[in-house]
Amino acid sequence: MHEWAxxxxxxxxxxxxxxxxxxxxxxxxxxxxxELQNVDREVFEFALKHLLSQNEVKVGKIILHLVKASFKCxxxxxxxxxxxxNLDEDMREAIHFLPEAIYAxxxxxxxxxxxxxxEEGRGLVIEELEVx
Amino acid sequence: xxxxxxPRVTAARRRLKEIKVxxxxxxxxxxxxxxxxxxxxxxxxxxRGLRVGLLDLDITNPTAHLVLGAGTQILPRExxxxxxxxxxxxxxxSPAYYSRDAPLVLRGAGIADAIRELLxxxxxxxxxxxxxxxxxxxSDEMLEVMLLSESPKPLLVSTQSLLSLHSIARISKMLGxxxxxxxxxxxxxxxxPYSPFKDRYEELGLSLLAVLPFEPGVEEAVxxxxxxxxxxIALKLRELVAPRIVGLx
Numbered sequence: 001m002h003e004w005a006x007x008x009x010x011x012x013x014x015x016x017x018x019x020x021x022x023x024x025x026x027x028x029x030x031x032x033x034x035e036l037q038n039v040d041r042e043v044f045e046f047a048l049k050h051l052l053s054q055n056e057v058k059v060g061k062i063i064l065h066l067v068k069a070s071f072k073c074x075x076x077x078x079x080x081x082x083x084x085x086n087l088d089e090d091m092r093e094a095i096h097f098l099p100e101a102i103y104a105x106x107x108x109x110x111x112x113x114x115x116x117x118x119e120e121g122r123g124l125v126i127e128e129l130e131v132x
Numbered sequence: 133x134x135x136x137x138x139p140r141v142t143a144a145r146r147r148l149k150e151i152k153v154x155x156x157x158x159x160x161x162x163x164x165x166x167x168x169x170x171x172x173x174x175x176x177x178x179x180r181g182l183r184v185g186l187l188d189l190d191i192t193n194p195t196a197h198l199v200l201g202a203g204t205q206i207l208p209r210e211x212x213x214x215x216x217x218x219x220x221x222x223x224x225x226s227p228a229y230y231s232r233d234a235p236l237v238l239r240g241a242g243i244a245d246a247i248r249e250l251l252x253x254x255x256x257x258x259x260x261x262x263x264x265x266x267x268x269x270x271s272d273e274m275l276e277v278m279l280l281s282e283s284p285k286p287l288l289v290s291t292q293s294l295l296s297l298h299s300i301a302r303i304s305k306m307l308g309x310x311x312x313x314x315x316x317x318x319x320x321x322x323x324x325p326y327s328p329f330k331d332r333y334e335e336l337g338l339s340l341l342a343v344l345p346f347e348p349g350v351e352e353a354v355x356x357x358x359x360x361x362x363x364x365i366a367l368k369l370r371e372l373v374a375p376r377i378v379g380l381x
Contacts, residue, residue: 005213
């Protein structure tokens, strides 16, 4: 599953930070899961816990929260969310793997421009890291 | 502490470290044949038994799938990431799989995001060579490659034009200043079999690997890898350029 690659990325990030900064363990790890990428939360969480169980980096508490996707048009200044778009399953699947694919399928619902940006909720982000 | 960091950079770097040689195929101007050359080199190296990948990094305008006749129907397989389909012996990855070949309008930040995503999730496995079909010029795509891979070996493609020569000098300086050594340079669509700029390339420290003539029949072979491999250009790439890459792998 693609979620495994994202979980691997988090674990590799923690390993690298530990080497660079010299801390021992993570007390709390807060991850934001962007709505646009539509990661399967259960699969991702399972993969992350499994990979961490085989790793030297120990994480006390993992908090995952969904970040609602929002978009803003550079041309007209309009804002919208995923709920305002009409994306079929095929498009959603493509966006799941490559969130930027949304620019191929959707334009600003207010003025039709493709020159917009994802304000929040694109994909996986490490939001907080409390270490000891 | 609040960090708001992107774990994909670490993952992309790790995956690229597992590849012996990374060759971005770069040119100062568009329409000089980068996609044809990178695709044909990938096919030639695979033919020689190397484990080869080709990644189309022309994010907003990918066309390598058309050269390989790959279409976008056979999608990468999900297995702890995404595993690229093998097209004529080449592991081939492209944003076109996901954009469904529709126009993908992106500014710089979006391009960087797309590249990081692709490099973080693509499972290449053990590769001897990864060729990168780059968009023209020096911009976000090349900066991302330089950020994420330790020692890429760019292959420059140019034409026998003074403007291209000027731009090649710029690219060469930028890469040299960044500590990146260039694999060499190919003159494509040449009007004469001998480069008029040979001395200038030497002054720039660039190795001219091949002068490829304009070959009208190649256009008709686009989408048919077997025919591409039988072209005169393929013969020259096989003799003059492929051994240089094999030597690094």
